[in-house]
Amino acid sequence: KAGVTQTPRYLIKTRGQQVTLSCSPISGHRSVSWYQQTPGQGLQFLFEYFSETQRNKGNFPGRFSGRQFSNSRSEMNVSTLELGDSALYLCASSLGTAAGNTIYFGEGSWLTVV
Amino acid sequence: AQTVTQSQPEMSVQEAETVTLSCTYDTSESDYYLFWYKQPPSRQMILVIRQEAYKQQNATENRFSVNFQKAAKSFSLKISDSQLGDAAMYFCAYRVGYNNNDMRFGAGTRLTVKP
Numbered sequence: 753k754a755g756v757t758q759t760p761r762y763l764i765k766t767r768g769q770q771v772t773l774s775c776s777p778i779s780g781h782r783s784v785s786w787y788q789q790t791p792g793q794g795l796q797f798l799f800e801y802f803s804e805t806q807r808n809k810g811n812f813p814g815r816f817s818g819r820q821f822s823n824s825r826s827e828m829n830v831s832t833l834e835l836g837d838s839a840l841y842l843c844a845s846s847l848g849t850a851a852g853n854t855i856y857f858g859e860g861s862w863l864t865v866v
Numbered sequence: 867a868q869t870v871t872q873s874q875p876e877m878s879v880q881e882a883e884t885v886t887l888s889c890t891y892d893t894s895e896s897d898y899y900l901f902w903y904k905q906p907p908s909r910q911m912i913l914v915i916r917q918e919a920y921k922q923q924n925a926t927e928n929r930f931s932v933n934f935q936k937a938a939k940s941f942s943l944k945i946s947d948s949q950l951g952d953a954a955m956y957f958c959a960y961r962v963g964y965n966n967n968d969m970r971f972g973a974g975t976r977l978t979v980k981p
Contacts (some may be wrong), residue, residue: 783967785968787969794972795957795971797970800966800967800968808966808967833952842911846910849966849967854913855915855969857903857910858910859909859910860909
């Protein structure tokens with residue numbers, strides 16, 4: 753069974769540009785959540801989607817957005833990139849949002865903003 | 867606000883020895899989930915062990931076990947018979963609420979295993 757797949761794995765963008773990251777959850781998983789990991793702030797929750805609906809959102813500016821498709825695949829978008837957006841973006845999936853569900857993470861997308 | 871604190875930025879253990887990683891958390895909830903995740907150099911977060919707050923019994927998974935002290939809001943991870951492959955960053959995490967995947971992570975502890 754394939755794990756959580758994130759693409760691209762590495763990318764470099766210029767300040768002011770926008771970026772789209774993709775996440776394919778484990779087959780059968782309907783919940784997808786996104787996290788940002790930086791040396792300074794650690795791991796921070798961005799948002800969560802279930803059945804194409806955003807259920808929760810972390811404390812990030814509106815430049816960070818996401819969506820989920822009917823096949824549960826998810827994308828996150830960051831517009832008007834800033835240097836501080838350089839981070840590892842981790843996607844995670846689970847069967848649903850019930851507390852007993854195990855959350856599985858992908859290997860992440862490394863974003864460097866120059 | 868729920869917070870998770872890992873007071874040990876780095877820990878070191880000799881191969882085959884036992885090491886304990888500390889974690890404390892703050893919450894006003896009575897029922898919740900706690901987790902330990904391992905992040906090796908590949909950066910993929912791997913679930914090591916989880917604990918349901920309403921369960922008195924400490925969770926165990928092979929060489930990994932926890933000491934869950936609910937009143938003290940403490941959740942430490944014990945790794946027995948440490949192996950070289952255990953070297954990684956370890957994150958303690960708290961799951962916010964019962965119906966979402968919003969997890970709060972500690973800052974992490976970097977574990978080095980010496981041969």
